[in-house]
Amino acid sequence: MTTEQSAAEMLSEDVHSFARPSEAVATHLDLNIDVDFGNKVLSGQAAYQIENKTGTEEIVFDTRGLQIEQAFVGDDMEPTSFRLGTPDEVLGQPLFVKIKPDTRRVTIKYRTSPEAAALQWLNPQQTAGKQHPFLFTQSQAILARTWIPIQDSPGIRITYSATVQVPAELLAVMSASNPTEKNPRGVYNFEMRQPIPSYLMALSVGDLTFREIGPQTGIYAEPATIEAAAYEFAEMDKMLVAAEKIYGKYRWDRYDLLVLPPSFPFGGMENPRLTFVTPTVLAKDRSLTSLIAHELAHSWSGNLVTNGTWNDFWLNEGFTVYFERRIMEELYGKEYADMLQVLGYQDLRHTLEELGADSPDTRLKLDLEGRDPDDGLTDIAYEKGNFFLQHIEKAVGRERFDAFVNKYFATYAFQSTYTDTFLNFLRSELIQGDAALAEKINIEGWVYTPGLPQDFVAPSSDRFAKVAETFRSWQKGVPAEKLATQGWSSHEWLHFIRMLPEDMTQQQLTELDKAFHFTTSGNNEVLAAWFLHTIRNNYASADTALQAFLTTVGRRKFLVPLYKQLIKTPQGKEKALAIYAKARPNYHAVATVTLDELLK
Numbered sequence: 001m002t003t004e005q006s007a008a009e010m011l012s013e014d015v016h017s018f019a020r021p022s023e024a025v026a027t028h029l030d031l032n033i034d035v036d037f038g039n040k041v042l043s044g045q046a047a048y049q050i051e052n053k054t055g056t057e058e059i060v061f062d063t064r065g066l067q068i069e070q071a072f073v074g075d076d077m078e079p080t081s082f083r084l085g086t087p088d089e090v091l092g093q094p095l096f097v098k099i100k101p102d103t104r105r106v107t108i109k110y111r112t113s114p115e116a117a118a119l120q121w122l123n124p125q126q127t128a129g130k131q132h133p134f135l136f137t138q139s140q141a142i143l144a145r146t147w148i149p150i151q152d153s154p155g156i157r158i159t160y161s162a163t164v165q166v167p168a169e170l171l172a173v174m175s176a177s178n179p180t181e182k183n184p185r186g187v188y189n190f191e192m193r194q195p196i197p198s199y200l201m202a203l204s205v206g207d208l209t210f211r212e213i214g215p216q217t218g219i220y221a222e223p224a225t226i227e228a229a230a231y232e233f234a235e236m237d238k239m240l241v242a243a244e245k246i247y248g249k250y251r252w253d254r255y256d257l258l259v260l261p262p263s264f265p266f267g268g269m270e271n272p273r274l275t276f277v278t279p280t281v282l283a284k285d286r287s288l289t290s291l292i293a294h295e296l297a298h299s300w301s302g303n304l305v306t307n308g309t310w311n312d313f314w315l316n317e318g319f320t321v322y323f324e325r326r327i328m329e330e331l332y333g334k335e336y337a338d339m340l341q342v343l344g345y346q347d348l349r350h351t352l353e354e355l356g357a358d359s360p361d362t363r364l365k366l367d368l369e370g371r372d373p374d375d376g377l378t379d380i381a382y383e384k385g386n387f388f389l390q391h392i393e394k395a396v397g398r399e400r401f402d403a404f405v406n407k408y409f410a411t412y413a414f415q416s417t418y419t420d421t422f423l424n425f426l427r428s429e430l431i432q433g434d435a436a437l438a439e440k441i442n443i444e445g446w447v448y449t450p451g452l453p454q455d456f457v458a459p460s461s462d463r464f465a466k467v468a469e470t471f472r473s474w475q476k477g478v479p480a481e482k483l484a485t486q487g488w489s490s491h492e493w494l495h496f497i498r499m500l501p502e503d504m505t506q507q508q509l510t511e512l513d514k515a516f517h518f519t520t521s522g523n524n525e526v527l528a529a530w531f532l533h534t535i536r537n538n539y540a541s542a543d544t545a546l547q548a549f550l551t552t553v554g555r556r557k558f559l560v561p562l563y564k565q566l567i568k569t570p571q572g573k574e575k576a577l578a579i580y581a582k583a584r585p586n587y588h589a590v591a592t593v594t595l596d597e598l599l600k
């Protein structure tokens with residue numbers, strides 16, 4: 001079986017796309033859209049260069065909630081017929097466009113619905129500057145189809161160009177070459193020359209300004225946020241250098257960040273050339289920048305070599321967490337990276353408990369057929385994936401492992417890979433028939449078996465061991481204000497807070513808060529961890545801060561555990577519903593889908 005055949009076969013395996021790329025596939029998109037803030041609608045046209053591989057009479061695109069107005073074929077825009085298939089709640093509707101065997105270009109005129117799940121339209125009050133509206137997209141996993149008719153599978157790659165019309169006082173940016181200044185007509189042109197999967201299509205429009213950080217790096221943010229962001233992310237150029245040292249040249253020209261308003265549902269989204277990032281990492285002390293290392297790492301794992309289906313999500317995230325920690329180790333040393341490993345391991349344990357250690361969703365290779373992929377994408381892909389790669393690294397040594405991963409990225413650059421692709425590459429390039437090594441690596445146990453394999457060794461951290469010592473002395477009666485916490489990073493604080501017992505007295509909470517000012521912390525990781533304790537133990541002094549947090553921050557990773565903790569008691573549930581009613585308009589659809597379900 002040639003690789004081409006197997007890739008084509010696997011393309012049709014994407015159970016989350018209606019597209020039939022082995023018959024007719026899009027290769028380039030020319031997008032031309034207007035951004036209408038008044039009606040919360042994007043309208044315009046998506047013109048595709050296509051390859052009709054089999055002489056088929058139809059090309060299939062994914063859509064969800066789009067109004068398709070007209071379709072054309074050829075450069076001279078000859079009208080053609082189209083139809084939409086039966087709607088599916090999660091997948092949307094296939095769009096069938098009639099083509100001829102020699103058709104090279106298909107143009108679709110369309111508009112989005114105001115409810116398009118990828119789009120979040122913010123009113124001025126929801127931005128940092130409070131003067132102008134703001135729009136951003138979140139296409140991963142299968143939401144690109146809610147704002148572009150597209151073959152929405154990570155196994156399909158396109159290059160694109162775009163022309164976007166926005167109100168003259170706003171700037172538009174995309175996952176592409178970007179403007180650095182507003183223009184008076186509000187028309188912006190973009191180009192993405194490297195082929196990308198659809199989930200990396202991204203657009204944001206707002207009162208944005210640009211600040212250069214290094215020769216290849218910079219930041220877009222609202223004027224009210226740009227100073228803080230430029231300080232926080234001043235080391236992004238160094239990160240890029242560290243990453244290149246490990247896995248070779250950065251392949252996307254520029255690396256810029258876009259700092260979004262707080263409702264952004266994720267920590268970051270690795271949109272190529274322009275990572276979208278939550279402002280909740282603006283801690284004023286550069287303590288949460290491992291998130292940037294993570295998004296940057298995606299420039300290799302995910303964006304360059306892409307998971308072919310969402311069942312292979314660990315190939316994106318496991319590699320990226322592994323690489324993120326390698327970058328952090330390169331920059332700040334092993335002791336620092338060890339702390340991140342332990343925190344990641346704690347998250348993994350928590351996820352295993354929640355899902356149940358024998359749940360099929362705890363396998364690396366997932367089976368998400370019939371489900372919204374977003375539901376099945378958990379810490380398993382990130383942390384278990386990372387620990388599997390670390391496990392291989394330990395088995396063969398870092399030098400050999402690095403050479404192997406470098407070759408993997410080079411071999412599959414700008415392609416999609418599947419779990420099998422990676423495992424075959426692992427067998428042929430690294431295991432090479434060594435039975436003892438194969439047994440040691442234990443593919444079956446790591447990839448296809450739920451939970452953690454027997455041979456798993458939990459990570460440890462010397463700095464956390466000291467935190468544990470400090471914690472024990474507090475338990476033994478040393479007052480909080482006398483504890484040796486000087487020089488602790490936010491990771492040490494987070495570890496300390498996670499060690500606190502479930503049941504605490506008001507006196508204990510007050511003592512800790514008075515000594516360490518957790519409730520007024522500027523660090524969102526610390527806050528979110530602390531609030532879990534204040535909710536559980538009815539510590540009323542934190543209520544106002546908790547409410548403020550939940551009504552401004554839209555990052556799902558923080559919201560879900562806090563709401564879950566709140567609804568454990570009847571009074572808490574009442575409180576949660578009241579806060580949610582007020583906060584919901586500030587959350588992106590990615591977060592409300594999860595929270596509606598939780599709070600229904």
Ligand SMILES: [Zn+2]
Nearest residue numbers: 294298317320
């Ligand atoms: Zn990631």
